[in-house]
Amino acid sequence: MKIIVFGASGRTGQEVVRQALEQGKSVTAFVRSPQKLQIDLPSKGNGELHIVQGNALDPAAVSRAIEGQDSVVSCLGTRGFSRGKTISEMTANLIAGMQQHRVERIGYVASAGIYREIPGLTGFLAQLLLRQVLADHRRAADALEASGLQWTIARPLQLMNGRLRGEYLEARHGVPSGKGRISRADVAHFLLRTLKDATYVNQSVALSY
Structure with missing residues (x-):
């Protein structure tokens, strides 16, 4: 399987790349700054890594990179408390490129809260502090x-660094009643698992321990 990962230099994106290589996949990492992609090639697995430098806001560059791929993973995001429409604009370019080259499968990392589904004080604070970012992810999801x-949309609750467990809670409606956090490694695990599991096609899934 050939996978292209957008946002591959981010912490979740690097986990996707690393695990995909361990699984023997051919991985194209689409990044603005290749020096930020710090991947130690895994000792197991025979995957191939290809690095493409580009900006996901450039539709032509995105389209060229998607050509010949089997599936797409988007770990795109913005820094800080963005007030723009950057994520949805980049996602529109991904969609156009996939449609042009007839690549059908995409896994997308958003965030819990895009549907205002987090209850209580936590949900209130999320909307207060991250309202613009969540709204941008919601536009992309729509x-x-x-x-x-x-498509499959992953909606992790609080992201943290940590080991890969391979076990976590999932909720298609609302959020899991768990610990309210999950490692980036397990979000990557979920994304790669869903690419080959038809159960998750056209599903938006919240993730937590």
């Missing part, structure tokens, strides 16, 4: 749902 592609 675009994916209308795209005709085979």
Whole structure:
């Protein structure tokens, strides 16, 4: 399987790349700054890593990179408390490139809270502090749902560094009643698992321990 990972230099994106290589996949890492991609090639697995430098806001560059791929993983995000529409604009470019080259499968990392589904004080604070970012992810999610592609949206609660467990709670509606956090390694595990599991096609899933 050939996978292209957008946002590959971010902490979740690097986990996706590393695990995909361990699984023997051919991985294209699409990054603005290749020097930020700090991947130690795994000792197991025979995957191949290809690095493409580009900006996901450039539709032509995105389209060229998607050509010939089997599936797409988006770990795109913005820094800080962005007030723009950067995420949804980049996602629109991904959708257009996939439609042009008939690549159907995409896994997308958003965030819990895009549907205002987090209850109580935690949900209130999320909307207060991250309202613009969550709204941008929601626009991207809505675009994916209308795209005709085979999409899966991962909605992790609080992200943290930590080991890969391979076990976590999932909720298609609302959020899991768990610990309210999950490691980036397990979010990556979920994304790669869903690419080959039709159960998750056209599903938005919240993740937590």
